[in-house]
Amino acid sequence: MSTASQTTDWTDIYCRIAVLGLSDPLFHSSNFRRVPIRLIVALLNYQAKDRKQTINAQSISTAKLGMVVIGALAGKKAKTSVTDFLPFESEVDPTGMQPSTIEALKWALKNEKLPPVIVGLIGVELA
Numbered sequence: 001m002s003t004a005s006q007t008t009d010w011t012d013i014y015c016r017i018a019v020l021g022l023s024d025p026l027f028h029s030s031n032f033r034r035v036p037i038r039l040i041v042a043l044l045n046y047q048a049k050d051r052k053q054t055i056n057a058q059s060i061s062t063a064k065l066g067m068v069v070i071g072a073l074a075g076k077k078a079k080t081s082v083t084d085f086l087p088f089e090s091e092v093d094p095t096g097m098q099p100s101t102i103e104a105l106k107w108a109l110k111n112e113k114l115p116p117v118i119v120g121l122i123g124v125e126l127a
Contacts, residue, residue, distance in 0.1 A: 017043050052088040059086055 014032055020043065026035055063085035070078045083090050108114045 056086045
């Protein structure tokens with residue numbers, strides 16, 4: 001909510017939305033004042049969420065390196081995951097799998113229902 005001592009920087013907001021590459025004429029500078037505030041808020045929230053996901057995706061290799069280092073220093077007693085090393089809290093599992101899929105794969109691993117080649121590829125990710 002705006003107060004008398006707090007103003008909104010509409011130029012900054014317009015520029016943040018303009019970098020999204022929206023081609024709809026509604027978002028051109030001459031029409032921007034007609035855009036509903038709810039839509040602007042939704043776009044800014046989307047932009048922030050998308051930016052966090054992009055930065056997390058770009059940090060996966062560094063996070064995996066962190067896991068290797070912790071594993072080398074602490075041995076088998078180290079209990080870390082990739083998400084421990086990501087710059088932002090992750091709303092989605094870094095493997096991109098639904099929790100039900102992970103549960104099913106864990107069950108299949110436990111009950112030896114997967115070929116050894118598949119176990120070698122996914123066993124570490126599910127541990």
